[in-house]
Amino acid sequence: MTVTSFRPRQEPQEVARVTSTAAELLEILWGCASTAPASVSQLRVLLVLEHHEGINLRTLADSLASTPPSTSRLCDRLQAAGFVERVVSPADRREVRLHLSRRGHAFLADLRARREASLSAVLDQMSAADRGALVRGLEAFCATAATRIYDEPQASGSRTA
Structure with missing residues (x-):
């Protein structure tokens, strides 16, 4: 290993x-x-x-570390705004499944487009090598975070709205 290739280890x-x-x-x-x-x-x-299209309210509340009543109120407001649709489960009429509406999908796409536009000015000032390193690091971070958030059971802890 040469001195020029030495990089200090980045601690978590x-x-x-x-x-x-x-x-x-x-x-x-x-x-x-x-x-x-x-x-x-x-x-x-x-x-x-x-x-998680079609998730039920209890599972959604668990994934948000919230309570079902708080989560239900959030969904009520989102449904009133036209962002969420509630559908009775064909397997169990007592269970309601939650879905993004077309308007919900369009809202997220628009929000992402506006956020990406605001980042362009900063990213344009970075070198191509720095942008490449950022992309590689962020892709690894996103993959790990998504697994932790969406695929692993939520750790028990305090519930907040």
Whole structure:
């Protein structure tokens, strides 16, 4: 190994600190791309439904670490806004399945397009090599985070709305 190829090992705590800073900067950049008319909590519901079409209310509440009544109220507001549809399960009429409506899908697509547009000015100022490294790192992070969020059972803990 040559001295020029030596890179200090990035400890998880340092990577977490830098990632947290990046998330805060993203929030500022995305301030121009408002989530209105959905609140941040409602946006979380839409994102979970996008990955788990047909999820039931209890499973959704568990994935949000919330209570079924709080989650139901969030879904009531999203349904009233036309973003969510409730469908009675064909297997059990007492169970309701939640789906994103066309309007919900369109809202998420529009939000993503506006967020991506706000990032372009920053990314255009980065070198191609730095953008490539960022993409590789973010793809690995997204794959790991998605597995943890969407595929693993939720750890028990406090429930919040």
